[in-house]
Amino acid sequence: MVKRENTRTPVSQQPHIVDKPADTATIGGTISVEINEKKVTVPLGTTILEACRQNQIHIPTLCHHPDLCIAGVCRICVVDVEGMRTLQTACSFPITSPIKIRTSTPMVRKARRHIIDLLLSEHYGECYSCFRNGNCELQSLAKEYGVDSYTFGHVEKPRYEVDNSSASVIRDMSKCILCKRCVRTCIDLQEVGVLEAINRGHETHIGTFLDKPLADVICINCGQCINRCPTAALRANDPSDEIWAAIDDPQKHVVIQTAPSPRAAIGEEFGVEPGHSFTGELNTALKRIGFDKVFDTNFTADLTIIEEGTELLNRLKKAIVEKDESVKLPQFTSCSPGWVKFIEHFYPEYLDYLSTAKSPQQMFGAITKTFYAKEAGVDPADIVTVALMPCAAKKFECNRPEMNDSGFKDVDYGLTTREMAKMIKEAGIHLPEMPKSNFDDPFGEASGAGLIFGATGGVMEAALRTVYELVTGREVPFKNLVIEPCRGFEGIKQASVKLENCVEEYKFLEGVEVKFAVAHGTANAKKVMEMLRKGELVGYHFVEIMACPGGCLGGGGQPIPTSADIRKKRAEAIYAEEESLPIRKSHENPHVHYIYEKFLTEGPCSKLSHKLLHTHYTKRGKFIS
């Protein structure tokens, strides 16, 4: 019997888990099967697909995705199992008996070809004018199976109107092949549940509640569906034309800030294996494209640590010294716009737990159009701020009506890693060949603490390095500043650090065990919020949540494809780069000191910093008008 977790996923879309013996060496732990007349031994419950892949036998897949549960709907992976009347889908078939499998019989090949023909007949694919040209799983399959004509015709007109209501995610259902990866991403991986199949038979399509525009439903804009769509049915809202126009306008002063995660992934768009950072090369490329200044978002990540850390210390002081029971603890991070919208929709009653600090992107926008404009002597009305982000939700975030604290739209455009790569290619630049260069002043240097914001647990690690040192006067008691409990891809991580021998100002924290939790992916966020609701987070002080699996490096704007392995390599690239940096604590960033000396003179969480660097939230709830 399958043990079911309490998820919203129908059993039809849940993995079939066979009770596997703990030790495959025990009797019955493994099973011998024949694949294409070759005997192989696999652990009981291995799927045919896994067994074939382990033995270098290629099985095409389309609806299957390593991050998602099994659907078994595209049927492209069918294989022949001896003794069974029909073909079986390799992705969903667990091996529990000594079966004989054949992966390339005439019937199998014909079935696969038919399935491709059928999908192509319905897919409004205009490969030349498609952003997934060259990175489309349907296109690759058509090539693999030598499709040279449309056996069953081909649609010539789009069937559905494009939904471009959302600032973040655009849906073009005429290109949808109904693999339901987006549905499984939304319901099962992220537990948001905005997308589901609607209607039946030939009228089936993926839709929202009452087929409303995406902007009007409870989509959190995480864009995880985009990363898993095999075709171009889902894409991010691309502002690159507007950005080119701004670059080409001599009147405009175009400033770009780049987040840590795109650097660790953009190489993939240029054919480089995952796990290589191109920070310096990217800086050069951006300058050559024509950006007037290239800044490092890590600078405002450091600023975020100062502001958010101060806010936390203030909350702790109120709670411990002033015994103020209205203080909300634990404090939740607020850098992930997907998470912010998630809590606004799903847990609006807990918004007070959220730090009021803006995300680094929005802090940067506000600082650029105030402090920087003044320093550089540029009219802020002429400044165009672009943010290179690994994120789809950042596009929505910069368009929030409250994000105009500089007197202008703080961040004009959010640009994804994919869109940036396209612009670089368009400018005739092959990124890996670029010489390296540094970020521009006055925010040239940032700390490693800001850099690790890109991985899940990074904000927590950065904050601990600063808060612990501010409170005790000593470095965090972890070797080489690497706070291991914050690292890795476990869904929810919990740990604590004891504060001892505190400096005079923070004596009230003497002996306090700072308890923290880190979660990534909104499915895990939901678990944490349920813990909070049940009172299981009493005594916790700080919680980091990122909407995307793996944190920002797995963001909805990152290169396609994605998998646990790819995300792990991106994290390794980020952590490796971090260790090579001279400054690794936010509070040691000299530019941060400079801005508090010159501009935010009243210090963190003061009036001016509240105006520019902090925000408020909207109780959205789940009401759909």
Place this chain on the structure above:
Amino acid sequence: MEIILEKNKKRTGPVIFSKYNMGEGIKKALELGRENLLFEIKGAGLKGRGGAGFPTATKWMLSAAANAEKKFVVCNADEGEPGTFKDRVLLLEYPELVFEGMVIAGYIIGAKTGIVYLRGEYEYLLEALEEFLMKMREEKLLGKNILGKEAFDFDISIRLGSGAYVCGEETALIESLEGNRGEPRNRPPYPVNTGYLGYPTIVNNVETLASVPHIVTKGGEWFKKYGTDKSTGSKLFSVSGDCAKPGVYELPWGTKIKELLELVGAKNTKAVQVGGASGICIPKTQFDRAFAYEDAATGGSIMVFNEGRDMLKVLKNFLEFFVEESCGQCTPCRVGNTKLLEGVEKIERGEYTFAYISNLKELGHTMQVASKCGLGQSSPNSFISILENFKDEIFRTNGKGRNNGKA
């Protein structure tokens, strides 16, 4: 209403419609015990009456062997196959057979809960059925300690479907029961292990369950006297179409098509669709064939077409049905059926080549082996059999297509 249905029931046969006293089956079952019961049902050779013909005893044995805290017995009363209406007769006139069959099944596999998944269009049966369940509870045939048997509890609830044909497919039915979209699940796992809410579940057709009390009271040997070696017992046929006496007929398996046609008063018959829209179309030349799992298998739907019918229109009607009723999740069924329909429309207009038609037939074969569930696996049957058996009629054109190119 009963009067109308009485008219529907055209012939009572020796098995299903034989004499039965309410409560007998359960009483005898409790005397026999689980193993003897399974032995009787296995000995009777009872196979699923919904159309697929899976051996009932095997299904029950598998779920009886499954180790779980809860198990379920589901009666599939989603009678949705075009042309079948026999379950309605059973439910209204012989509900004791159906419900007692469920109780016995529950006793055998160790389930405490039975669910009837009643076709949405049969909502008008609901009140009478609920009343009947109350009556059974009063007579200790349902509820706690049934007929005084210590620790044998079983009760039945009725749930209504919402009109989707695919929900007659057992795993889609279970999804629908759970409140989800009615979409078939991947197999394995099979419902006997992982069914409703993840618990072992048996899903049986109304007629299968109704056969069980008879087998229990009269014995497997008695049941086997009727029918053929591989198809034991009798079958209810829902006969419709071009005949004088449409209705429900109980006949032993092995009855020949021509015998049935004579019985129902069919004249000038050109074709018989056996097994509903998902079945096969049998031409005059094969009317010697017999209704049996090993020959012309059917869940009971028999449609009779006389010489006046246009077989291409018949086929088009079936395909329109499948295009709409496919659940839409798997590619071969969702897109395949629309392609077959497109093909029929092109034949109507005379816009086809034989290479194209042969491609479509190949596609039909792919659908039969690559679709996720029985719907897509059987929907090309009519396409393949009608184009094969009636090709002279369908492709007889004057060079401009049929009817001068007009549909």
